[in-house]
Amino acid sequence: MSEAVSKLYKALRRILAEPMGAFGVALVVLMVFGAVFADILATAEPSDISPRDRFQGPSITHLLGTDHLGRDLFSRVLHGGRIALSVALFSIAASLVIGVVLGLIAGYGPRWLDNLMILVFDALKSFPTVMLALALVTLFGPSLTAVVVVVILVNVPGYARIIRTQTLALKSAQFVSAAQSMGAGTTRILRAHILPNVIGPLLILASMDIPVVIAIEAGMSFLGLGVRPPTPSWGAILNDGFAAIRDTPWIAVAGGLPIIVTTLGFTFLGETLRDVFDPRLKVR
Amino acid sequence: MLNYSVKRLGLAVIIVSVVMLLLFTMIYLIPGDPAAVALGPRATDAMREALRVKMGLDQPIWIQFWNFFINAWQGDLGNEVLSDRPVTDVVLEQLPFTLALIAGGMIWSIALGIPLGCWTAIQPGGIVDRIIGILSVGVIAVPSFVIAIYALLIFAVSLRWLPAIGAGDSGDIIDQIIHLILPSLAVGLGWVGYLARLVRASMLEVLEASHIRTARAFGLPERLITYRYALTIAILPTVTLLGVGIGQMLSSAVFAEIVFARPGVGKLVYDAILTRNYPLVSGAVLVTTVLFIAINLIADLVVGVLDPRVRSRL
Amino acid sequence: MNILEIQNLNVTFDTEDGQLRALRDVSFNVPEHRIVGIVGESGCGKSTLINSILGLLADNGQVEKGKILFEGQNLTELNSSQLRELRGVRISTVFQDPMGALNPVISVGTQMLHIQYRSSLSKSEKLDNAAEMLRRVRIPDRESALTRYPHEFSGGMKQRIAIAMAMMMEPALLIADEPTTALDATLEVATIELLQDLQQQIGCSVLFISHHLGVIAELCDDVVVMYAGEVVERGTTRQIFYRPMHPYTERLLQCDPAGQSERTRHLPTIPGEIPDLRLRTPGCIFAARCHCREDICDSTPPEVEIEGQSARCHRLVA
Numbered sequence: 001m002s003e004a005v006s007k008l009y010k011a012l013r014r015i016l017a018e019p020m021g022a023f024g025v026a027l028v029v030l031m032v033f034g035a036v037f038a039d040i041l042a043t044a045e046p047s048d049i050s051p052r053d054r055f056q057g058p059s060i061t062h063l064l065g066t067d068h069l070g071r072d073l074f075s076r077v078l079h080g081g082r083i084a085l086s087v088a089l090f091s092i093a094a095s096l097v098i099g100v101v102l103g104l105i106a107g108y109g110p111r112w113l114d115n116l117m118i119l120v121f122d123a124l125k126s127f128p129t130v131m132l133a134l135a136l137v138t139l140f141g142p143s144l145t146a147v148v149v150v151v152i153l154v155n156v157p158g159y160a161r162i163i164r165t166q167t168l169a170l171k172s173a174q175f176v177s178a179a180q181s182m183g184a185g186t187t188r189i190l191r192a193h194i195l196p197n198v199i200g201p202l203l204i205l206a207s208m209d210i211p212v213v214i215a216i217e218a219g220m221s222f223l224g225l226g227v228r229p230p231t232p233s234w235g236a237i238l239n240d241g242f243a244a245i246r247d248t249p250w251i252a253v254a255g256g257l258p259i260i261v262t263t264l265g266f267t268f269l270g271e272t273l274r275d276v277f278d279p280r281l282k283v284r
Numbered sequence: 285m286l287n288y289s290v291k292r293l294g295l296a297v298i299i300v301s302v303v304m305l306l307l308f309t310m311i312y313l314i315p316g317d318p319a320a321v322a323l324g325p326r327a328t329d330a331m332r333e334a335l336r337v338k339m340g341l342d343q344p345i346w347i348q349f350w351n352f353f354i355n356a357w358q359g360d361l362g363n364e365v366l367s368d369r370p371v372t373d374v375v376l377e378q379l380p381f382t383l384a385l386i387a388g389g390m391i392w393s394i395a396l397g398i399p400l401g402c403w404t405a406i407q408p409g410g411i412v413d414r415i416i417g418i419l420s421v422g423v424i425a426v427p428s429f430v431i432a433i434y435a436l437l438i439f440a441v442s443l444r445w446l447p448a449i450g451a452g453d454s455g456d457i458i459d460q461i462i463h464l465i466l467p468s469l470a471v472g473l474g475w476v477g478y479l480a481r482l483v484r485a486s487m488l489e490v491l492e493a494s495h496i497r498t499a500r501a502f503g504l505p506e507r508l509i510t511y512r513y514a515l516t517i518a519i520l521p522t523v524t525l526l527g528v529g530i531g532q533m534l535s536s537a538v539f540a541e542i543v544f545a546r547p548g549v550g551k552l553v554y555d556a557i558l559t560r561n562y563p564l565v566s567g568a569v570l571v572t573t574v575l576f577i578a579i580n581l582i583a584d585l586v587v588g589v590l591d592p593r594v595r596s597r598l
Numbered sequence: 599m600n601i602l603e604i605q606n607l608n609v610t611f612d613t614e615d616g617q618l619r620a621l622r623d624v625s626f627n628v629p630e631h632r633i634v635g636i637v638g639e640s641g642c643g644k645s646t647l648i649n650s651i652l653g654l655l656a657d658n659g660q661v662e663k664g665k666i667l668f669e670g671q672n673l674t675e676l677n678s679s680q681l682r683e684l685r686g687v688r689i690s691t692v693f694q695d696p697m698g699a700l701n702p703v704i705s706v707g708t709q710m711l712h713i714q715y716r717s718s719l720s721k722s723e724k725l726d727n728a729a730e731m732l733r734r735v736r737i738p739d740r741e742s743a744l745t746r747y748p749h750e751f752s753g754g755m756k757q758r759i760a761i762a763m764a765m766m767m768e769p770a771l772l773i774a775d776e777p778t779t780a781l782d783a784t785l786e787v788a789t790i791e792l793l794q795d796l797q798q799q800i801g802c803s804v805l806f807i808s809h810h811l812g813v814i815a816e817l818c819d820d821v822v823v824m825y826a827g828e829v830v831e832r833g834t835t836r837q838i839f840y841r842p843m844h845p846y847t848e849r850l851l852q853c854d855p856a857g858q859s860e861r862t863r864h865l866p867t868i869p870g871e872i873p874d875l876r877l878r879t880p881g882c883i884f885a886a887r888c889h890c891r892e893d894i895c896d897s898t899p900p901e902v903e904i905e906g907q908s909a910r911c912h913r914l915v916a
Contacts, residue, residue, distance in 0.1 A: 123302035126577050130535035134553050135569045138562055139310050215427035222429055242433055249437050256430045267425035494698040500654055502713050503685030513701050592703055592747040
């Protein structure tokens with residue numbers, strides 16, 4: 001355990017040594033801190049409507065101003081961070097699980113199934129992301145579910161392909177057939193031979209997908225097709241601001257700023273992770 | 285070359301078919317009776333039944349798919365619900381606006397991205413290289429709709445340099461181009477960063493090649509070596525990726541059209557979703573996806589034509 | 599008269615593990631109309647030597663001291679554009695790898711046009727020049743060859759095209775960096791003969807780098823033997839091959855497969871490896887691998903000259 005801790009510590013030191021990595025870590029910490037302690041940090045209830053205070057510019061009481069319903073934007077931004085972060089973590093975790101399972105099926109299963117799955121993955125990748133999202137909204141209706149399904153459909157093909165390639169490579173490798181002849185189950189082979197080889201690149205890819213997922217959630221909520229009001233979401237705030245952009249520009253600024261901070265932070269962090277730990281992935 | 289093209293084309297046809305199957309399944313799964321949606325609440329049961337038969341909804345599902353499939357390949361995507369016009373016509377009417385937007389984005393990204401990548405590769409590790417490197421990552425990371433709104437806020441609302449909404453006067457090309465500047469920047473900015481990074485990496489690799497050493501040993505001017513001997517090779521891999529880039533720009537274009545209130549396929553789909561005009565949604569999604577697949581196909585074949593090594597090998 | 603005089607050339611590279619002394623007190627001359635061979639194992643500093651002459655050292659490399667006199671002009675004092683004016687015109691180069699030496703996406707004719715970019719001739723005159731050069735290196739169907747791309751030619755033809763490009767401006771000095779190493783034996787002979795022919799026609803000097811002793815013996819008038827960044831011995835080809843003075847030259851000649859008198863499965867080799875150039879001790883550079891090593895070899899060996907042949911070895915004094 002202490003070895004793992006010291007490994008983690010070393011990794012963090014290497015990331016912080018890069019200017020881009022340090023900047024990324026700072027932005028991510030800022031964002032995660034705000035989301036986790038949203039209850040304590042928020043100066044007001046994020047959904048409390050107060051018509052008397054509508055369209056107020058930034059001030060001491062309302063750090064980022066108020067929107068068209070008089071809601072405190074600073075508090076909404078903090079709570080919006082919770083939504084963004086939990087959607088990102090949940091849907092990426094789900095994509096990873098599904099991707100690993102489908103990748104194993106494609107790699108271990110019969111040849112025709114492999115070909116069929118690759119075809120479906122290619123077809124899914126052929127949709128421009130937003131078009132896929134818009135099509136799915138017709139099926140699920142504007143909701144958080146739609147957002148999660150879009151993210152899963154966008155990410156799973158990539159993850160599954162990595163697992164599949166690795167599985168195919170290992171299937172022919174000597175030591176797996178040795179393990180199989182000794183009666184090792186698929187789970188054991190997966191845990192002992194396949195996952196250790198792909199977990200690094202997979203996690204780095206997943207971490208680089210976090211900003212993409214946050215952008216998808218915010219984008220769909222901006223279009224009014226994601227998180228439903230009155231739940232605070234950065235995309236929804238941006239949309240409120242867009243509607244009133246001529247007279248009260250601070251609402252749009254308040255909605256866009258956290259999206260910029262978070263996507264920049266996670267991207268800088270992911271890039272540094274990749275450069276430091278797996279330069280091979282750079283070819284992507 | 286011919287063999288390769290035929291293979292790529294065949295694969296593209298299969299993928300388009302799978303895309304059609306996926307879209308059909310999705311529409312089929314939408315809860316509610318399409319005939320009832322189309323006719324509205326005041327229709328009688330008999331009218332709904334008649335329309336169901338006319339739309340083929342009484343047939344078994346696999347026949348329905350077959351009909352959809354055959355019609356779609358012939359360019360018939362059914363009629364949209366509101367005005368009963370053919371979906372294909374409505375989409376094709378809006379497509380030029382979206383294509384203009386993407387072309388604009390492409391121009392921004394090529395005009396800025398390739399020179400930036402080239403310049404940073406000539407002096408790697410310098411301060412300019414580092415700043416442009418971080419900026420590139422930045423513009424890639426920030427979602428295009430945030431860029432669109434901030435661009436609108438800064439250049440159209442605050443500074444009033446450029447118009448905020450619409451596609452411009454339909455007869456006035458200059459006006460249309462002026463209206464295109466901001467939205468196409470929002471669409472293309474991310475790819476400025478992508479191209480800059482891609483061209484830089486690929487330039488660094490090419491500049492190490494032994495034929496570049498030969499060119500230097502012949503005393504050729506550095507400008508000629510950089511632009512003619514190295515860059516022409518370094519941009520080849522980017523051509524394949526331009527296809528991917530256009531796909532991402534299609535996505536960004538949806539937002540740009542909504543933010544800048546421009547006509548286009550993105551706006552069309554968005555409005556269709558709000559009015560539950562599902563045949564229009566699936567039709568427009570299908571058209572843009574096929575377009576995307578076709579562009580990727582073309583990009584791959586163009587690389588074959590540009591690179592004499594590939595050209596003769598295929 | 600000497601076309602090229604290298605005097606006490608020292609080149610170092612800054613690396614992460616400290617300074618690397620790639621060339622140490624290298625001196626030799628290339629007289630007019632002569633072919634001088636440089637022979638040595640890989641890593642002996644041949645490429646660094648070429649790059650120093652051409653002014654194409656990597657950014658972390660510098661000429662620490664010494665002179666490179668080309669036609670009396672010290673190249674180490676010229677700036678990059680003055681050097682560029684010489685390259686391809688007065689000093690030209692043929693490199694080892696014919697596959698990668700030509701630009702893959704520019705046609706042969708256009709590349710040959712570019713080399714003449716300084717000339718005031720018209721484009722069609724330049725193309726005529728190029729076609730004429732291809733004729734002299736015996737490329738068949740030369741009009742259409744100009745429009746073709748390098749990958750459409752065989753390895754031997756590519757190398758001949760590279761030679762044509764190098765000779766096109768009729769340079770005073772041709773540097774040939776292992777031009778035949780990548781070719782098979784029959785092509786090697788043909789390429790050597792071609793180089794000899796062209797050298798006579800144009801009347802240039804050649805600095806010919808190779809690790810193939812047979813080729814050196816065949817082609818060169820003088821030989822410079824390099825080891826680990828130093829010139830250990832130099833003299834005429836006859837002197838070097840019949841009366842080597844330095845132990846390294848002796849071993850090198852013994853190891854040449856062509857020189858084996860009996861059939862054997864075991865070719866002789868020189869035991870040991872080239873020393874680490876970052877850890878330079880004062881003694882003889884070859885001492886660690888030398889078969890006649892003595893205690894005195896830990897001090898700097900003297901340079902002994904006999905009838906124009908010179909070598910750095912303590913043995914020669916005793």
